[in-house]
Amino acid sequence: MDWWQNLLLAGVGVIAGMLNVLAGGGSLIVMPTMIFLGIPGAVTNGTARVAILGQNLTAIAGFRQKGFSDFKLSFSLALCALPGTFLGAFLGTKITGVWFNRILATVMLGVLVSMILGQRKKKKPPQNVTEELTAGSQEATTAATEPAESTGHSVAGHLLMVLAGFYGGFIQAGIGFILIAIMNNLMKIDLVRTNMHKVFIVAIYTIAAIGIFAWQGKIYWATGLYLTVGMSIGGWIGSHLAVSKGESFIRTVLYVAIVCMSIRLLLM
Numbered sequence: 001m002d003w004w005q006n007l008l009l010a011g012v013g014v015i016a017g018m019l020n021v022l023a024g025g026g027s028l029i030v031m032p033t034m035i036f037l038g039i040p041g042a043v044t045n046g047t048a049r050v051a052i053l054g055q056n057l058t059a060i061a062g063f064r065q066k067g068f069s070d071f072k073l074s075f076s077l078a079l080c081a082l083p084g085t086f087l088g089a090f091l092g093t094k095i096t097g098v099w100f101n102r103i104l105a106t107v108m109l110g111v112l113v114s115m116i117l118g119q120r121k122k123k124k125p126p127q128n129v130t131e132e133l134t135a136g137s138q139e140a141t142t143a144a145t146e147p148a149e150s151t152g153h154s155v156a157g158h159l160l161m162v163l164a165g166f167y168g169g170f171i172q173a174g175i176g177f178i179l180i181a182i183m184n185n186l187m188k189i190d191l192v193r194t195n196m197h198k199v200f201i202v203a204i205y206t207i208a209a210i211g212i213f214a215w216q217g218k219i220y221w222a223t224g225l226y227l228t229v230g231m232s233i234g235g236w237i238g239s240h241l242a243v244s245k246g247e248s249f250i251r252t253v254l255y256v257a258i259v260c261m262s263i264r265l266l267l268m
Contacts, residue, residue, distance in 0.1 A: 017059075027048055056199040056203035090212050179194070192242055
């Protein structure tokens, strides 16, 4: 590739890295750019993983620097994602462009509906004063006796990580939306910490995915390194924005990203 193509990929990578950490879908900016530059679809899917690993490693460091880390939970969730990743990554080496677009658009729109409904349910006011007092008493009791996410939700979240790992290995683009739906909507983890866990999970299973794509000869290593530089810078910036701007900012970015990326996919 020419020098200007490498610079273009690095610049696009900065934007994609920020978007990936704040919400998800950054790969939907990177992958069309790589295909436009003449890289085959399956190779694009594999090569982007190299940069995604670098981006998430720098994001982990950024969150930790800001005092956000819980490696015990992050690692247990990541381990659950690995079995699905191996199978998904192998199938991902065979995927064609048209099915990539259709599957991803469907998943993203489903996640959008789920998150909007979940947010409306949390904002629903109590019907009367008695209900409000009862709810307040129950919340206080729960807060005193249980962790932020219940045991049942935690178990379900870990089980769903197997499917998330499969999707991440299969396509990767948009995996952030799925992980946010599992951890924020189901496990009731706030969005800042959800993003903290997300970058760790993706970093771990991406190592496994890279191994599968490399085995199938679907990675351009030099191109991946240029892209890594850009996405790593973007991941570092995104991790700091996630902490400084808070949950409402992340949710706004998330909704806008899902709508825009879904429309783009359906029209391609």
